[in-house]
Amino acid sequence: MATTYAKAAETAEAVEYAARLEHVSKSFTGPGGRHLVLDDISLDVAPGEFVTLLGASGCGKSTLLNLVAGLDQPSAGFITTDGRPALMFQEHALFPWLTAGKNIELALRLRGVGSSERRARAEELLELVRLTGAYGKRVHELSGGMRQRVALARALAQDSRLLLMDEPFAALDAITRDVLHDELTRIWEETGLSVLFVTHNVREAVRLAQRVVLLSSRPGRVAREWTVDIPQPRRIEDKPVAALSLKITEVLRGEIRRHGRY
Numbered sequence: 001m002a003t004t005y006a007k008a009a010e011t012a013e014a015v016e017y018a019a020r021l022e023h024v025s026k027s028f029t030g031p032g033g034r035h036l037v038l039d040d041i042s043l044d045v046a047p048g049e050f051v052t053l054l055g056a057s058g059c060g061k062s063t064l065l066n067l068v069a070g071l072d073q074p075s076a077g078f079i080t081t082d083g084r085p086a087l088m089f090q091e092h093a094l095f096p097w098l099t100a101g102k103n104i105e106l107a108l109r110l111r112g113v114g115s116s117e118r119r120a121r122a123e124e125l126l127e128l129v130r131l132t133g134a135y136g137k138r139v140h141e142l143s144g145g146m147r148q149r150v151a152l153a154r155a156l157a158q159d160s161r162l163l164l165m166d167e168p169f170a171a172l173d174a175i176t177r178d179v180l181h182d183e184l185t186r187i188w189e190e191t192g193l194s195v196l197f198v199t200h201n202v203r204e205a206v207r208l209a210q211r212v213v214l215l216s217s218r219p220g221r222v223a224r225e226w227t228v229d230i231p232q233p234r235r236i237e238d239k240p241v242a243a244l245s246l247k248i249t250e251v252l253r254g255e256i257r258r259h260g261r262y
């Protein structure tokens with residue numbers, strides 16, 4: 001019943017996980033009564049690990065990510081994270097009246113970075129997401145892909161060790177998404193962050209992750225998981241990526257058939 005933020009720096013101990021979920025369940029009460037969405041989920045994300053959480057629409061992926069983010073509480077079980085996680089969604093949620101740079105600076109201000117440092121740090125983060133020069137641009141001047149880059153920079157500005165991503169590239173065209181997959185892989189390798197990335201797209205899950213965790217539907221349970229030991233950088237059309245995706249898709253189809261919807 002608890003979300004705890006473990007502070008590694010304070011205990012000076014090496015943490016063995018970036019996130020730990022122990023027997024987590026979540027129910028919602030609606031007009032039809034109580035509705036079990038997540039059932040007894042146990043899952044660890046190791047420090048520096050990239051895990052994708054894959055499942056059909058409505059299986060509870062966002063619910064699970066919100067619990068890890070501490071935005072909601074589990075009905076049963078425990079969630080522990082190494083510090084407060086950063087979050088990134090499908091919708092960029094940038095403030096349209098602020099420039100790209102100021103959107104990032106806002107996140108820096110919220111974590112107490114002094115005003116003299118904020119500008120330089122924002123410029124650095126824009127450089128990291130390959131948007132050098134976009135500091136003064138307003139949100140409406142940026143393409144969808146650029147907005148998600150700013151949203152990623154803003155999430156990185158929180159200086160969390162765990163990044164939670166909820167279908168962040170789902171609304172982008174395939175080419176832009178490909179480029180952002182490359183960027184995310186590069187940034188993950190450069191920063192050593194742990195990432196828990198939610199998607200319903202099997203190939204995206206395999207393209208990005210070291211480990212793919214498949215959730216079943218109604219209720220969401222861990223159905224299967226796969227270690228992906230294909231070297232990075234991968235391409236979504238690489239043969240080993242396609243072959244593993246096919247295998248996972250078959251299992252996912254079985255799950256969907258069992259529950260009668262996608």
Ligand SMILES: Nc1ncnc2c1ncn2[C@@H]1O[C@H](COP(=O)(O)OP(=O)(O)O)[C@@H](O)[C@H]1O
Pocket residue numbers: 028029030037055056057058059060061062063064
């Ligand atoms: N706040 C809520 N109250 C009631 N039901 C909810 C709430 N949030 C999510 N649900 C239900 O939980 C299920 C899983 O939703 P969600 O986590 O958004 O799935 P996914 O992200 O995998 O598509 C859905 O049936 C949805 O209607």
Ligand SMILES: [Mg+2]
Pocket residue numbers: 061062063166
């Ligand atoms: Mg969702």
